[in-house]
Each structure stands twice: as structure tokens, then as C-alpha cells.
Amino acid sequence: GQNIDQPTEMTATEGAIVQINCTYQTSGFNGLFWYQQHAGEAPTFLSYNVLDGLEEKGRFSSFLSRSKGYSYLLLKELQMKDSASYLCADTRRDSGYALNFGKGTSLLVTP
Amino acid sequence: DAGVTQSPTHLIKTRGQHVTLRCSPISGHKSVSWYQQVLGQGPQFIFQYYEKEERGRGNFPDRFSARQFPNYSSELNVNALLLGDSALYLCASSLWGANSEAFFGQGTRLTVV
Numbered sequence: 001g002q003n004i005d006q007p008t009e010m011t012a013t014e015g016a017i018v019q020i021n022c023t024y025q026t027s028g029f030n031g032l033f034w035y036q037q038h039a040g041e042a043p044t045f046l047s048y049n050v051l052d053g054l055e056e057k058g059r060f061s062s063f064l065s066r067s068k069g070y071s072y073l074l075l076k077e078l079q080m081k082d083s084a085s086y087l088c089a090d091t092r093r094d095s096g097y098a099l100n101f102g103k104g105t106s107l108l109v110t111p
Numbered sequence: 112d113a114g115v116t117q118s119p120t121h122l123i124k125t126r127g128q129h130v131t132l133r134c135s136p137i138s139g140h141k142s143v144s145w146y147q148q149v150l151g152q153g154p155q156f157i158f159q160y161y162e163k164e165e166r167g168r169g170n171f172p173d174r175f176s177a178r179q180f181p182n183y184s185s186e187l188n189v190n191a192l193l194l195g196d197s198a199l200y201l202c203a204s205s206l207w208g209a210n211s212e213a214f215f216g217q218g219t220r221l222t223v224v
Binding site for chain 1: 144146152153154166167169208210212213214215216217
């Protein structure tokens with residue numbers, strides 16, 4: 001994706017908390033999405049942020065700072081089933097608001 | 112209620128051939144987008160349609176084309192296939208495209224040999 005940066009891989013322990021960071025280009029920015037993708041499956045929606053601040057949804061929370069071009073996804077009480085790829089995607093005014101994905105962060109949850 | 116459906120699920124084609132991939136959006140959704148996902152990478156945007164009009168195009172060659180029909184279903188066409196076109200092709204539907212949650216189909220796995 002165009003200037004979407006997120007770590008390639010992360011490992012965390014079951015029951016722990018993990019934070020996946022994402023940075024994007026602020027010029028033309030509209031909103032920020034997080035998707036989860038298990039191997040061999042379609043991406044599924046997790047969150048959408050357009051305003052600064054934290055959005056909480058159960059075990060998952062997402063944060064956005066528009067001025068810093070920064071977002072993170074916070075996963076609490078990790079479960080083995082959370083092992084997946086987490087995709088950060090922005091939407092931009094200059095590209096018809098289509099999802100512009102990063103390469104994804106592969107999260108491995110270990111016992 | 113059915114989700115986004117794509118057909119076929121798997122396809123093997125020879126270099127130089129043409130392929131048509133199909134997508135039916137969720138009932139009531141007027142926007143359809145197409146993405147290409149190579150193994151180990153995030154999906155790359157190809158096209159977006161809303162109300163049968165093209166609203167956006169990604170950085171793909173003219174061999175790639177698409178259209179949206181009056182019932183909001185969509186086709187993605189790829190001509191003169193190259194080995195590098197081998198990928199998972201994902202279709203996503205949403206209510207109105209911009210700033211609305213996109214629901215993805217299971218994708219079509221295209222292998223070019």
C-alpha cells in the first residue's frame with residue numbers, strides 16, 4: 001500500500017495484551033480501518049476511526065491520531081484464535097476512498 | 112442473508128489467456144471494489160464501482176477492466192494473462208463505498224501457468 005507502514009510479524013502470549021502500530025501519510029487522509037485475516041480466509045472488519053481518540057469494541061480497541069499519522073490496534077486477553085494477519089488500511093480523498101492496505105502484521109499467539 | 116459471493120473459487124489459466132471473475136454483493140450494497148492479494152502481502156486496490164460508475168482505479172495495467180451491472184453485481188476481466196497475475200482476487204461490497212465497512216468475499220484463487 002501507499003505509505004502504510006506496520007510491523008511484519010509479532011509474537012505474544014495467550015492472555016497478554018499486544019499493540020500493533022500503523023503509520024500513514026497524513027496528506028489526503030480520510031479514515032483508518034483495521035481488518036483481521038486468517039490464513040486462507042477473507043479479511044473481516046474490526047474497526048474504523050475517522051476522529052482522534054480511542055474506539056473500544058470488546059477485547060479490541062483502535063486508536064487514531066490524525067496529526068501524527070498514527071494508529072494502533074490493541075488486542076487484550078489474547079486467545080489462540082487471534083493468531084492471524086492484521087491489516088491496516090487508510091482511505092484517501094485522492095483515490096476515491098478505496099481501501100489502501102498495508103502489508104499486514106502477522107500475529108502469532110503462543111500458549 | 113447471503114454475504115458477498117464470488118465465482119469461481121479456484122481457476123487455472125495459461126499465459127496469454129483471458130479470465131472473467133464474478134462477484135455478487137450483499138443485498139442493498141451499491142458499491143463493489145476489487146483487490147488483488149499476493150501471498151504474504153496486503154490486498155492491492157484494483158477498481159471501485161458505485162451505482163454502476165467507476166469511482167476509482169488502482170495502479171494496474173489496462174489489461175485489467177471491470178464493470179458493474181444494474182443489479183450491482185460485478186465482473187473483473189483480465190486479458191493477456193501473465194504469470195505475475197497469479198493471486199487471490201477479492202471482491203468487497205459496501206453500502207456506499209466511502210467510509211463504510213467493506214465486506215469481503217472468499218475470493219477467487221487464480222493460478223497462471
